[in-house]
Amino acid sequence: MSKIYQHSTLAALMAKQMQGTTTIGELLEHGDTGIGTLEGVDGELIILDGEVYHADEFGNINHITDMETKTPFATVHFASDAANELALAPTDFAGLSDLQDQYAFKNNFASLRLHGDFKYVYVRAAPKSEAPYPSLLQVAQKQPTFTAENISGTIVGYFSPKLYQGTVAAGWHLHFLSDDHQFGGHLLETQTDDLSGTLESFSDFQIHLPIDDEDFRDHTPVLENLKQKIQSAEGGH
Amino acid sequence: MSKIYQHSTLAALMAKQMQGTTTIGELLEHGDTGIGTLEGVDGELIILDGEVYHADEFGNINHITDMETKTPFATVHFASDAANELALAPTDFAGLSDLQDQYAFKNNFASLRLHGDFKYVYVRAAPKSEAPYPSLLQVAQKQPTFTAENISGTIVGYFSPKLYQGTVAAGWHLHFLSDDHQFGGHLLETQTDDLSGTLESFSDFQIHLPIDDEDFRDHTPVLENLKQKIQSAEGGH
Numbered sequence A, B: 001m002s003k004i005y006q007h008s009t010l011a012a013l014m015a016k017q018m019q020g021t022t023t024i025g026e027l028l029e030h031g032d033t034g035i036g037t038l039e040g041v042d043g044e045l046i047i048l049d050g051e052v053y054h055a056d057e058f059g060n061i062n063h064i065t066d067m068e069t070k071t072p073f074a075t076v077h078f079a080s081d082a083a084n085e086l087a088l089a090p091t092d093f094a095g096l097s098d099l100q101d102q103y104a105f106k107n108n109f110a111s112l113r114l115h116g117d118f119k120y121v122y123v124r125a126a127p128k129s130e131a132p133y134p135s136l137l138q139v140a141q142k143q144p145t146f147t148a149e150n151i152s153g154t155i156v157g158y159f160s161p162k163l164y165q166g167t168v169a170a171g172w173h174l175h176f177l178s179d180d181h182q183f184g185g186h187l188l189e190t191q192t193d194d195l196s197g198t199l200e201s202f203s204d205f206q207i208h209l210p211i212d213d214e215d216f217r218d219h220t221p222v223l224e225n226l227k228q229k230i231q232s233a234e235g236g237h
Helices: A010-014 A024-028 A093-097 A099-103 A136-140 A214-218 A226-234 B010-014 B024-028 B093-097 B099-103 B136-140 B214-218 B226-234
Strands: A003-007 A033-038 A042-048 A051-055 A061-064 A073-077 A084-088 A109-124 A145-160 A171-178 A184-202 A204-208 B003-007 B033-038 B042-048 B051-055 B061-064 B073-077 B084-088 B109-124 B145-160 B171-178 B184-202 B204-208
Touching: A010 A073, A010 A136, A010 A226, A024 A073, A033 A145, A033 A171, A042 A073, A042 A109, A042 A145, A042 A171, A042 A184, A051 A171, A051 A184, A084 A109, A093 A099, A093 A171, A093 A184, A099 A109, A099 A184, A109 A171, A136 A226, A145 A184, B010 B073, B010 B136, B010 B226, B024 B073, B033 B145, B033 B171, B042 B073, B042 B109, B042 B145, B042 B171, B042 B184, B051 B171, B051 B184, B084 B109, B093 B099, B093 B171, B093 B184, B099 B109, B099 B184, B109 B171, B136 B226, B145 B184
Parallel strands: A003 A204, B003 B204
Antiparallel strands: A003 A073, A033 A042, A033 A073, A042 A051, A051 A061, A084 A184, A109 A145, A109 A184, A145 A171, A171 A184, A204 B204, B003 B073, B033 B042, B033 B073, B042 B051, B051 B061, B084 B184, B109 B145, B109 B184, B145 B171, B171 B184
């Protein structure tokens, strides 16, 4: 059994459930690799080898070492020796997405981790909101973007099948962190040189819901047109 | 952490993935209580205290003791002392459904197990299909139903929030087994006397996908109008 562990759902973020409902320490008990955000949908997390990096809306990368730091939403897994080894010729975001067809996993969850040199990396970082929280759709309309050229770094993230749209943003959801820990965020576009890394398929998807949080427990999810709203909030990828 | 474990998805059944992709033995490693069906969507499983009963399309109840028996879809959990104890005045299916409002778990998964006397129990049992399999929608159009009066037995099943429609049939999904193991199936309607039992909320929902099964891995889920199709196949409950 190989498992992806997710704290909360994208639909809950869409419905303003941005309060921190677990800690980074608890999250790391379920994986050493992954992505997420902090309380208030504050920036983009990149989790590599058990270390947590935070790309904030100001273009800074913060190394999160306080295990009590809170998050409303994150996805992790334990990196495994069972992952497929990959070597990729220069490509762009669409070329990364093609890995779905190449490895034919339309009904599988998968993780991707790639390292190498990049000609161009275009990322965004969600701006932190304060309570009372807006919806994710409102946050998405004012997200700062950042560009880097000729940089080495790591892409990490997940592929989720369409059936799970709502609990996740279906398709690819990838974050980037530079080797020097000075640049990162949610990957929007890229031009890569040769990259190498791993692609892993998962048999299990575990969703952990913060049902002890009163706001989460009682919130009303907005399921009408959720797919369209997620695409507006999370982008075409 | 309290967890529901599900093998495969309702959308996969809708897309004809009815081949047995795990065994009863493997399933019982993840729970001692639950519901499901056998290969070919053959009848209705009722799992109580680690024992597996099978209500077939002919109105028989079979005690499944061969741990190699295969299933395409099932949901289980380990019964816990943390469950809420319930005592219910005489009611009907709508009254059981009202437990959702009473216990306010619109964003929680929950399990229900109730025992007592019943004035009336109306169930159905899915007829077994052979490969090449039809869709669940086709199966649903020819399901035998059975009625019992003045019978004692157990209701067991789950509540799933609307967000998870597709991976499950959202709402209540309840099965019935009589104390004498002579009558059972998927509960469609009932008139109960006093019942007592447990209602448990879960923080975690783990979906296990049979990605080593080639047909499952490569099938094309039909996501258009899935909600309407599930309601047609699974009924209003």
